[in-house]
Amino acid sequence: MPARYTFGGDEHLFVECSSEMSLEAFFKSLSMATAVRESRIRGVTEICPANASFQVKFNPDLIKPDDILREVQAIEGVAEKSEPVLKTRIIEIPVFYNDPWTYETLMRFRERHQEPGGTDLDYAARINGYGGVEDFVAAHAGSPWFVSMVGFVAGLPFMYQMVERQRQIEVPKYLRPRTDTPKLTVGHGGCFGCIYSVRGAGGYQMFGVTPMPIFDPTQQTSYLRDFMVFFRPGDIVKFKPVDRDGYDTAVEEVDKKLFSPPIREVRFDLREFSKDIHGYNAALEGVLHGH
Template sequence: MFNLPETHFSFGGDEYIYAEISRDMRIESNFKALAVTDELRNREIPGIIEIVPSNSSYLVRYNPDIISARDLQDYLKDIDLTKSDLTKLHFSVRIVEIPAWYDDPVSEEYSYRFRHRHPAPDLSDFEFVMKVNGFTDKEAFIQSHSETPYLITMVGFLPGTAWQFPLGLQPNEIIQSPKYNSPRTETPERGMGLGGAFNVIYPVSGPGSYQLIGRSAVSVVDPTNKLEDLKEASFLARPGDIWKYRPINETEYEKIRNEVITGKYRFKMKDIELSPLEYAEKGKQYIQELMEDY
């Protein structure tokens, strides 16, 4: 029996229940948060206003005039219990390719513009991330980062921002980095950031403290609904999906940008069934099997 961590519930004022599965980031905790919140949506319990899964927790907002806090907590405990056994969980998700220009000039420009906020002001963000992870060769770093699939564990902060956690790696294999000492006041749209073990793509220009290691050629949010694959929700990120970076050069970057701007770009995606049990049993081998022929 593969049991997931026990959840601790707490009340937030008169309208919120916060469910903490674990204090630290664990993939199995995120699987449980996704499973519980999916089931909550499916049940359509009267009085629930909003359901927000996070990296290793979830938050539920409710109307106390329709459902009491204690009754809702009982619902949550019941669902949480049914989603605590890995052998009974599976997810229908997508693998999505993200064409990425690593160490691009715009990211480098922003690195030096905000160097006074950086822990190593003499280095670009890209150089800093390479250094703290023991890389001396640029291409080796790009290969290591891009060959790792990343699980979308949470969406938030700026609309469409996806927190991505590496799959199938041991802790000593994960590329990670300290954040800025104090946040930038501006970040380029589609900038690829790394903070701790998490990756993000900034959907729009705005503040940020993650190290900039490159730039996505594709938009992760499309309020104009020009892109066929983003017409349904305008946002690319879905919790539980897997993103895979593909390194590209400047020429391909500009080609893809033109396709995105004209609405002709189609994302490379693959629908899969993700098994938390197989992930727990086989780890990296299971992820490699999922990524075959992609």
């Protein structure tokens, strides 16, 4: 479907590729945003990609609104004809599910939750039709996730699981947001997963924590020395469940600047993925583990 264009004030153009999140919409928005950046249109000062849309900031003294609209619409025409292929990377992220820190936090804010009698994992498992928390965790970690957007707070990735729509995990946010969320919490709201890059307020359901820093403004973390934000749109994430010992070992390695997440370069083809989602995901995981 054609993108929807709206102006925000006199220096922003908002491009909505779809009103619903899908990998197709994400691919279109990412390819268009990348093409706008590479086109170096005179007057464009910033491009902000989102899940299925992006926003272009421009200087109206250098380019008129009608002209920027015409330029971006031309890019849309080219993007629709281009191959849905992305050079990206797949990353393995350790997660300590059902950890004591998110548990302590969710218990403090139980009156803000849909079902105060259980945990966030209990609730997510039940409403998604799983037999229990163990089955739910297996599904959450069993298929990879696309990073569709980075932002809201510095370094926070929004992730969309790479499964058939009927298998999408969907969980509403808390009835009222919490005033606290542990740093590096793996959360979920709607159809999106996320990792809280810093401690702070939040409304997503809390499933666990990762020992792996994803945002470091000091750039002291071994793998964040070049850039303080780890994730970028298009990254593919595979969660790896770890126990308390695994978590503590990883934290120690991070502190000693020895931790390095498994990362492999991949070429993702949306058409091939759509033909055999399960098989394609298995092949991606094979690349991650060198098979």
